[in-house]
Amino acid sequence: MIVRELALDLDAFEGPFDLLLTLVLKEELDLREVDIAAIVLAFLERLAERDELDLEACGEFLVLVSSLLELKARGLFPEEAAELAELEPEVAAEELARRLAEYRRMKEAAAWLRGRLEEEGDRFFRLGPAPFAPKPEVQLAPQQPEKLAQVIRLLATDPPQVSLAHMALRFPPVSQFLDRFRAVLRRRSRFDFDTEVRGLSRVEQAVAFLALLDLRRSGEIALEQAAPFAPIRVRAAEESANRDERTVTWNARSA
């Protein structure tokens, strides 16, 4: 039986004994969290599975586990280790007995709690943060009337006007473009929208387009566009009506 390969299944660690030792020595596992009694139990169980006593394994295990115990004791009671070593054996035994008795009392208490938990297992109640109303506000300290007036005066004045000058977006009126397009149509019977608004800002172009839609709605103009995004051609409405007539005539003649 190889002690170092002893398989352990503890709360703090699961794996071979060898790995546990390595981790403890590298200080990657806190020995204080390790239940050494459980290691001893695991070893005893393995030992019991065999018919004959493996003295060599027992010796090795004793050495390893006692060093582990010593390490753990030092970890748990760093400042008391020296103090206890100086005690007379009788006093040390008394101290140990006191502590064991204390631990035993707590184990009894734990057993009582476990029993109580089972007895009270059918206890259901509402849980949650208590929705208590906030405590009444503390009264303010007395104030000087002049000081209060001064503060309220400060609050009563109008705040300074915020300047919007930095905002560049300005919308020209639609009517401006209505007039402009009507004037153009008086001079020429048709024009190209894109050419007409070239050089204007994006916002102005948008307003110009609105004016165009307005004119179309009131039937003053007709619009034409060969394809999406192609130039928009604008004609005066009477002119387009004439042309439609001509087309119809031409069609009739050619048929």
Added chain:
Amino acid sequence: MERPLRLISANPLDQLARTLEALLVVASAPLSVAELADAADDDPERVDAALELVAERYSEGRSGIVLEHVAGGWAYRASREAATACARLFERPAQRNLSQAALETLSIVAYLGPCSRPDIARIRGVAAESAVANLVERGLITESGRDDDAGGAIRYRTTPLFERIFGLESLSQLPRLDDVGPDADAIRDRLHTVAEKRSA
């Protein structure tokens, strides 16, 4: 009174009792008599008397809701006969799967608290970090100041939830553990024998 000639006289505490019922049904933690008296704007003595009235109305076998004195206050809980139905619908994470380590740690805090993790480690012989963190997470213990010495370790005490789960009116209901029986004496004797051998 406004109707001196009423033939069936109601209990003069009835109205107060109704107010207490209302306060208790809204509360999610036990309410003390002082809190109830404050909220109801009435005498603590009258509140005590009215609570008896309410407790009689809400008792096992009479109602699905039971009024009980727990964790230093008064609170409603489900009747025990409804526990199976409650268990089908509700979970109780605070008390589920409490390990032996957790229970021992809980006992130490309940009996000796407020106490620190080093105190617990000294008694149990293993570090208390994970057990304490587990109990804090479950809401069974909570921080309660620090040790006075240089280290200033955080101290812990049990919460009202602990008393509620274990059905305790207060920590003083925990049984006395002064007498732990002959086991302790046997241990003492054995240790003394070992000590004598070593000093010899």
